[in-house]
Amino acid sequence: MKRLAILATIALTACTATQQDNLARDAAKRQVRPILAERFPGIPLEPATDCVIDNASAQEILTLAADSVTGPTASTAEIVTRIVSRPETLQCLATEGLPVLLDRF
Numbered sequence: 001m002k003r004l005a006i007l008a009t010i011a012l013t014a015c016t017a018t019q020q021d022n023l024a025r026d027a028a029k030r031q032v033r034p035i036l037a038e039r040f041p042g043i044p045l046e047p048a049t050d051c052v053i054d055n056a057s058a059q060e061i062l063t064l065a066a067d068s069v070t071g072p073t074a075s076t077a078e079i080v081t082r083i084v085s086r087p088e089t090l091q092c093l094a095t096e097g098l099p100v101l102l103d104r105f
Contacts, residue, residue, distance in 0.1 A: 025053055028064035031072055035080045043093075051092035052083050 015023065032049045040048070053061065060079050067076045083089055 024061050024065040027068040028056070028061045029053055031064045031067045031076055032080055035072070035077050036084075039077070039081065040084075047096040048093060051089050051096055052080060055086055055089040055092060056083050 029049050032052050033045050036043055036045055036048050036052070056064070056079075060083065063079060064076060067073060084093075
């Protein structure tokens with residue numbers, strides 16, 4: 001596992017800042033989706049995941065991305081829950097996630 005983390009770090013240093021950000025965001029999204037599915041059944045995962053990531057701080061994204069190497073922890077779920085409870089995230093979910101949910105019916 002440690003070797004994988006070292007290889008990931010080497011790969012990231014060869015990337016531009018934008019590429020690094022995109023890689024971190026993608027890795028963080030992989031950790032957010034299952035937590036949203038478990039804690040908020042029926043929520044449209046793609047728009048909800050985007051809302052969480054778009055309203056996460058850089059540090060939160062890095063922490064979630066790191067969890068993709070080691071696996072999710074209780075801290076992962078706490079971070080996602082904290083982000084979801086923010087007014088900006090709730091607003092995003094209402095405007096982006098709710099229409100998708102309503103289209104299912």
